[in-house]
Amino acid sequence: MFIKRTTRRVGDKEYVNHLLVESVATPDGPRHRTICSLGSLAPAPQEDWQSLAHKLADALGGQTTFVPDATVAALAAAARPTRRRARPVGPAADAISIHADRVELEDVREAGPVHVGHQLWHVLTLDTILAQAGLSARARRLTEVMTLNRLVRPAAEYAMPDWIRRTALADILATDFRTLSDEALYRNLDRLHPQRARIEQALATRERSLFNLDDTLYLYDLTSTYFEGRCPRNPQAQRGYSRDHRPDCKQVVVGLVLDRDGFPKAHEVFEGNRQDRATVAEMLTALEARTERRGGATVVVDRGMAFADNLAQIRARQHHYIVAGRPPERHxxxxxxxxxxxxxxxxxxxSPRNPWQKxxxxxxxxxxxxxxxxxxxxxxxxxxxxxxxxxxxxxxxxxxxxxxxxxxxxxxxxxxxxxxxxxxxxxxxxxxxxxxxxxxxxxxxxxxxxxxxxxxxxxxxxxxxxxxxxxxRHDLTDEEIWRLYILLTRVEAAFRAMKSPLMERPIFHHLERRVQTHIFLCVLAYHLLVAIEKRFLDQGVHTSWATLREQLSTHQVMTVVLPTTNGQTLRIRKNSAPEDTHREIYRVLQIPSEIMKPVKTWTPTESR
Known part of the structure; x- marks a missing residue:
């Protein structure tokens, strides 16, 4: 605490004022807090101001000295409060008296997993990408929550609104979802459908620059996913070779291209009875449209696409190939x-996750x-x-x-x-x-x-x-060729992730455009998943999204209800304090640990 001299000039005259101030710590750094104004009095020589300030503060606080000090008493009598009300600083500003036995928690919502998904959504600038594709703010918001649903706890569109309301998405996105219906989500699938290729292209470009990805190797494979129902209005729903061991159900075939780091580059949905070898040309066309690359890459495919016409299609586009030969070719x-x-x-x-693996x-x-x-x-x-x-x-x-x-x-x-x-x-x-x-x-x-x-x-x-x-390719050693081919297992891992944690199957949609958009949302969710795991791998941490999702589920958002003794109730909407596990996850992902800013509301206390 000290005395501060201030001056103010009005016209040709200068006015001097002395303030009793103290230095306090605030979130923005140290600040001066004015206790009172001493007017134009000249309190004492400047070297005595520090001692005088402490004596004056005691006197203003009601403390008296054993030996009265006339100078201090005169200054205390002349001191007047400052005209500007002091800004509350420190814990005393938030001090209230409450009924401790009536404190409650309301509207507890799971927040950790959706917080991570939302932050990675912004890291990938998906909101900007969707805006450039012509989607409105509401469509972008619905697309985000539908993608996060696939990432966190997949559900059908009719059950998705209830899941959204059970999470902290309303707090994170500052959006009221109380009246959201499944019809709005179905309509959003229709809006999203014509923009899929444009979004996928922009997202691949963003990921390449963000993660410094190599685009000289493409891993291509296919899988099938089956329907519940007969799907009479979907011409792509056909019976064919089922990789899900469900020959009794109609299906579609999904082709997916990844780079060497596991990031999707392009995907296509084919008829359920389409042979693997009949998809190569169409997939190469889609890949070139998404990546804007013409030749110079190496395409890795499995034996189902190792026929002479497939290899000719790859070479015709100035790409190299690595394929698994068909069994008779070994003879x-x-x-x-x-x-x-x-x-x-x-x-x-x-594997670092299993050092004893043989x-x-x-x-x-x-x-x-x-x-x-x-x-x-x-x-x-x-x-x-x-x-x-x-x-x-x-x-x-x-x-x-x-x-x-x-x-x-x-x-x-x-x-x-x-x-x-x-x-x-x-x-x-x-x-x-x-x-x-x-x-x-x-x-x-x-x-x-x-x-x-x-x-x-x-x-x-x-x-x-x-x-x-x-x-x-004759410039690679036999070991390098083998290791590049083994990377094809990453596409298989992507299909497992899309079918199990992201619940791509079974498909309940019967319209072709909605089936394709449903699969597109699963691919978008996989973009988030692989981006999350990529950041952990870059830190030398080998883990899975399923493990992280389970650990993050205990980080929540809630409303703390504080009934005060003056008849008012203070409600504070805020996130729980993150645990050490949560902090470490957020640190690796380079995202904030605070899910939302606290929101305070006062209401009259209801009588019981």
Whole structure:
């Protein structure tokens, strides 16, 4: 506390005033707080002001000294309050008297997961991207909450409004969702549908600059997702090869392209009966439109797209390729696979999340075939898998052949045409092992015979645990080619994330445009998911969004109800204090730990 001299000039005359002030700490730094004005009095020599200020403060506070000080008493009598009311500073400004036994918490809402999603939404500048696509402020807000629903706790559109009201989204977005209906969400799907490609293109550009992503490698794969219902008004809903093991349901095929860091570059929705090889040209066109890149990249695809016409389509667009060869293509390398020389072992490190993990051993060998480089791969883990699968199919095949032989022998199946149909179904059901057996029906003896093709079976056994990679890149080593191909597992991981945590399946929409937008929202949510996990990986932390989501669920927003002793009730809407786990997550993600600014409201206390 000290005395401060101030001056003010009015015309040609200067007025001097002395103030008793104290220095206090505020959120904006140290500030001077005026206690009272001493007028134009000259209190004492300036070197005595500090001691005088403390004595004067005691006197103004009602304290008297053992020996009266006439100077201090005169100044205290002359002192007058400042005209400007002092700004309340410090804890005393918020001090109220309350009934402690009547303090309550109201409207507790989960906030941590949606807070993270909202902050990453802004990091990716998605609101700006949607605005540039022509969406209104309300459409942008609805798109955000629908995407966050996919990220945090997926639900159908009819259940989404209730979920929104159970979270702190209304506080975070400063939006009233009390009257939100599912019809508004369905209409928003229709508004979003024509802007999907434009949004995806802008988002890929933003992520490339934000995370410094490499755009010279594209990983392309497909999956299927099935419907509940017959979907008569959706021409894309067809029955085909189901990767979900639901051949009884109609489905669509989803193609997804990722970069080497796992960020989506483009996606397309195809008819449910579309073959993998028939999607390559269309996907390359979409990829070039999204990335604005013409040639110079390497496209990695699986064996379902390893046909000559697919590779020609990739080369025609000035891209390189790395593909897995189809199983019959290994036969020309049978001797090379059997030769134990020239193999190089791939050094595989365990996952940081599981340091005790035992990786299977993989060996590679390089063989040049014309303009292509063939990489022969041999895996101990795949050896066991191939043998186990063939043994299982072989047991089932021979069991079914035995049943057919018994039916024919007992006379329950006599017509030769019917018997041939039964043989055809067996070969169709077990294509993996039927080629190793010759099953015939002799009308003269009315018997079905089964003979083993030992040579074919032996050759297949020699290829157990092997696979073939093909590429037109000669500047890479065999190990580098193998590691680039293995990155394709990231697309599989993306599909697992979209189908399980993000709940892409089953699809309940029946209109084609809404199905496509539903899948687009899942892709948007995956953009947020991979951005979150990317920031943790950059810090050397290996974790998953599912784990983070569970940890963040305890960070909440609530209303603290404080009944005061003067008949008023103070309600403070604020977030709970973040725990150490929450703070660490927010630190890694580089987002604020404060979910919202406290909001205070006063109301009369209701009588009980």
């Amino acid at each position: 020309e390398h049978v001797d090379a696979f059997a030769d134990d020389t020239g193999w190089t072992e791939i050094l595989r490190t365990p 990786k299977t051993r993989v060996f590679v060998k390089q063989v040049v075939r014309g303009e292509e480089m063939h990489i022969l791969c041999r895996s101990d883990g795949r050896l066991e898998k191939d043998r186990a699968i063939r043994d299982k199919h072989e047991r089932r095949f021979l069991a079914d052949v035995g049943k057919l032989q018994a039916r024919v022998a007992r006379g329950r199946l006599r017509a030769p045409a019917k018997i041939q149909e039964a043989l055809g179904r067996l070969k169709e059901r077990y294509p993996r092992v039927a080629r190793y057996y010759t099953v015939t029906y002799d009308p003269a003896t009315a018997a079905v015979t089964c003979t083993t093709q030992d040579e074919l079976k032996t050759r297949a056994e020699r290829l157990d645990g092997t696979y073939l990679l093909r590429t037109d």
